[in-house]
Amino acid sequence: SKTLKIAVVPGDGIGVEVMPYGVRCLQAVAQKFNLSLEFEHFNFASCDYYEKHGDMMPADWKEKLSKFDAIYFGAVGMPDQVPDNVSLWGSLLKFRREFDQYINLRPCRLMPGVKSPLAGRKPGDIDFWIVRENTEGEYSSVGGTMFEGTERETVIQETIMTRVGVDRVLRYAFDLAASRPRKKLTSATKSNGISITMPYWDSRVREMHKQFPDVAVEQYHIDILTAHFVQRPDSFDVVVGSNLFGDILSDLGPACTGTIGIAPSGNINPSGEFPSLFEPVHGSAPDIFGKGIANPVGMIWAGQMMLHHFGFTEAAAAMLSAIENVLARADLEIMTADMGGRGNTQSLGEAVEKEI
Amino acid sequence: SKTLKIAVVPGDGIGVEVMPYGVRCLQAVAQKFNLSLEFEHFNFASCDYYEKHGDMMPADWKEKLSKFDAIYFGAVGMPDQVPDNVSLWGSLLKFRREFDQYINLRPCRLMPGVKSPLAGRKPGDIDFWIVRENTEGEYSSVGGTMFEGTERETVIQETIMTRVGVDRVLRYAFDLAASRPRKKLTSATKSNGISITMPYWDSRVREMHKQFPDVAVEQYHIDILTAHFVQRPDSFDVVVGSNLFGDILSDLGPACTGTIGIAPSGNINPSGEFPSLFEPVHGSAPDIFGKGIANPVGMIWAGQMMLHHFGFTEAAAAMLSAIENVLARADLEIMTADMGGRGNTQSLGEAVEKEI
Ligand SMILES: CC(C)[C@H](C(=O)O)[C@@H](O)C(=O)O
Ligand SMILES: CC(C)[C@H](C(=O)O)[C@@H](O)C(=O)O
Numbered sequence: 001s002k003t004l005k006i007a008v009v010p011g012d013g014i015g016v017e018v019m020p021y022g023v024r025c026l027q028a029v030a031q032k033f034n035l036s037l038e039f040e041h042f043n044f045a046s047c048d049y050y051e052k053h054g055d056m057m058p059a060d061w062k063e064k065l066s067k068f069d070a071i072y073f074g075a076v077g078m079p080d081q082v083p084d085n086v087s088l089w090g091s092l093l094k095f096r097r098e099f100d101q102y103i104n105l106r107p108c109r110l111m112p113g114v115k116s117p118l119a120g121r122k123p124g125d126i127d128f129w130i131v132r133e134n135t136e137g138e139y140s141s142v143g144g145t146m147f148e149g150t151e152r153e154t155v156i157q158e159t160i161m162t163r164v165g166v167d168r169v170l171r172y173a174f175d176l177a178a179s180r181p182r183k184k185l186t187s188a189t190k191s192n193g194i195s196i197t198m199p200y201w202d203s204r205v206r207e208m209h210k211q212f213p214d215v216a217v218e219q220y221h222i223d224i225l226t227a228h229f230v231q232r233p234d235s236f237d238v239v240v241g242s243n244l245f246g247d248i249l250s251d252l253g254p255a256c257t258g259t260i261g262i263a264p265s266g267n268i269n270p271s272g273e274f275p276s277l278f279e280p281v282h283g284s285a286p287d288i289f290g291k292g293i294a295n296p297v298g299m300i301w302a303g304q305m306m307l308h309h310f311g312f313t314e315a316a317a318a319m320l321s322a323i324e325n326v327l328a329r330a331d332l333e334i335m336t337a338d339m340g341g342r343g344n345t346q347s348l349g350e351a352v353e354k355e356i
Numbered sequence: 357s358k359t360l361k362i363a364v365v366p367g368d369g370i371g372v373e374v375m376p377y378g379v380r381c382l383q384a385v386a387q388k389f390n391l392s393l394e395f396e397h398f399n400f401a402s403c404d405y406y407e408k409h410g411d412m413m414p415a416d417w418k419e420k421l422s423k424f425d426a427i428y429f430g431a432v433g434m435p436d437q438v439p440d441n442v443s444l445w446g447s448l449l450k451f452r453r454e455f456d457q458y459i460n461l462r463p464c465r466l467m468p469g470v471k472s473p474l475a476g477r478k479p480g481d482i483d484f485w486i487v488r489e490n491t492e493g494e495y496s497s498v499g500g501t502m503f504e505g506t507e508r509e510t511v512i513q514e515t516i517m518t519r520v521g522v523d524r525v526l527r528y529a530f531d532l533a534a535s536r537p538r539k540k541l542t543s544a545t546k547s548n549g550i551s552i553t554m555p556y557w558d559s560r561v562r563e564m565h566k567q568f569p570d571v572a573v574e575q576y577h578i579d580i581l582t583a584h585f586v587q588r589p590d591s592f593d594v595v596v597g598s599n600l601f602g603d604i605l606s607d608l609g610p611a612c613t614g615t616i617g618i619a620p621s622g623n624i625n626p627s628g629e630f631p632s633l634f635e636p637v638h639g640s641a642p643d644i645f646g647k648g649i650a651n652p653v654g655m656i657w658a659g660q661m662m663l664h665h666f667g668f669t670e671a672a673a674a675m676l677s678a679i680e681n682v683l684a685r686a687d688l689e690i691m692t693a694d695m696g697g698r699g700n701t702q703s704l705g706e707a708v709e710k711e712i
Contacts, residue, residue: 115475120475
């Protein structure tokens with residue numbers, strides 16, 4: 001069986017704290033299923049690296065990382081050290097664009113043992129996928145400032161959507177919806193207010209729908225859609241959105257399932273031409289960094305998505321069961337604070353490792 | 357005492373259904389407090405008008421409406437008749453920009469008698485204001501399409517922030533926060549991903565903060581902020597955001613308080629040079645239009661905000677109490693379906709009118 005070559009990039013903040021448990025769980029499952037996983041660690045793509053080298057990454061980062069099948073990524077961002085736009089555009093957002101990871105795939109599942117902040121929701125009630133465009137849209141680096149420093153100061157930033165970029169993420173989302181029992185796709189838009197790019201997005205949804213007549217499509221403006229996430233999260237199956245709308249919905253969705261601390265994410269290059277990247281949704285969380293209390297499940301679950309993506313389905317299933325079993329026990333001595341527990345990164349990380 | 361001249365613009369969909377109850381409640385409170393309110397009805401700014409005249413409004417709409425102190429507005433948008441971007445940019449969004457209603461002010465309050473979808477939240481727990489920039493930002497009409505109809509199709513839309521536009525909404529939000537006991541302001545940003553306009557927004561927040569040293573400022577990226585709305589809505593006091601972020605948060609916030617059907621909104625021109633506009637947050641809701649089941653409280657509460665804005669504080673207080681009293685009874689025969697009731701627009705609208 002093939003060897004999976006994994007670049008480990010912990011990054012900043014709690015990324016550094018949760019990464020060891022992600023790697024340990026992957027090693028445990030590899031041993032059990034006799035998989036060949038090769039890990040190499042990199043300390044760039046971090047604000048510490050920036051402070052030493054004046055840049056987030058070495059000039060040959062792309063060459064270095066292209067050799068790997070996947071990047072296992074923690075989190076980036078320490079705004080007291082480096083402005084967030086500098087650190088993120090110098091690392092994660094570069095990976096997404098230069099490795100053409102145009103799909104950002106994020107599950108949204110209420111797990112047994114985890115309490116939802118929503119009244120009366122139980123495990124099984126919330127179980128859908130968010131498919132987010134990951135390379136263009138609102139996340140553009142095009143724009144600038146005129147009349148800088150004066151009363152007339154005017155700052156412009158362009159949102160850019162291409163047919164190629166929109167169609168490929170829609171096709172992926174329709175494909176995913178078509179493969180599921182409910183066959184339902186929800187498209188996030190804001191075509192009443194954002195009057196040029198969003199009507200375009202809608203028109204491509206209508207066009208793509210013709211190729212997937214079995215899929216039921218609903219479309220909501222992003223404002224009311226966030227309300228529906230809170231009021232009827234059970235009604236979603238696959239939700240597709242632009243870079244920004246997908247970003248927002250994929251924090252809100254996991255929050256409705258209890259905590260974004262358990263949510264994983266795959267930044268996928270479907271052709272495999274470049275490595276895909278797997279990371280927790282939570283980010284570097286400077287406010288809790290250094291306390292050892294970060295939830296490691298998002299990181300571990302991201303590793304699970306990675307195995308699944310590369311076709312190690314049995315090992316991936318075992319890893320997901322291990323996560324579910326540990327959470328289902330709802331042992332407050334082991335669970336982290338974001339889930340109401342008194343445990344820490346170590347207690348929860350080791351519990352999952354042991355369960356595997 | 358002065359006469360308040362009110363232009364009544366019901367618009368489309370449930371806007372037409374809830375408006376009569378808004379006007380009746382205002383007339384009731386005017387009678388009780390001996391206020392002089394003058395109403396004039398307009399049928400433009402509706403998709404029916406568009407179908408007849410090929411435009412949402414007559415050429416002299418601005419002249420017609422400028423004579424009024426306020427516009428009492430229902431909702432616009434029937435996407436099966438007219439595309440949403442055409443109907444909204446031809447009416448509501450025109451009012452906001454051409455009447456320079458640069459503040460969009462929206463209360464977010466969990467009311468007695470209304471059940472929150474969030475577990476364990478009671479009246480009083482959620483009580484904050486959203487201040488939304490209302491004339492620029494992501495809602496721009498600048499941009500276009502290149503290589504139209506080809507594989508290279510590229511669609512661009514500009515987000516535009518000006519110092520004047522950003523500073524005036526921030527000043528209003530800081531002022532409001534400074535006037536409240538908690539003196540806390542939360543700023544929505546996304547400066548890690550939206551790398552030009554959003555860092556600018558942040559820099560103006562820092563600058564304005566110097567003039568309001570007593571106000572505590574916190575800042576969150578919009579993605580995690582939506583999560584916090586669900587997880588700790590009790591912690592907010594005043595939340596300020598760009599046109600788009602304010603739009604999203606002001607649907608999500610009211611959803612957390614039970615239903616967006618009760619939420620009102622003031623589109624305010626603080627100088628009074630042009631009329632301000634008061635409307636429910638909910639929009640035209642084509643899916644429930646024609647059934648007579650729309651919640652009239654958002655419309656009525658918007659009327660209450662209007663009276664308060666023009667200094668009729670006693671009458672406004674009475675109107676708010678009437679709304680609260682009726683909701684607090686939680687009489688399911690009277691309450692509308694969005695609040696779990698079996699009543700309709702008429703039963704709830706008349707109950708508030710009677711209570712006044
Ligand atoms: C109808 C629409 C253009 C409008 C907006 O996006 O501003 C509405 O959602 C609102 O919040 O007032
Ligand atoms: C860190 C940030 C740039 C990133 C994003 O906005 O994409 C994060 O929020 C995410 O969701 O992966």
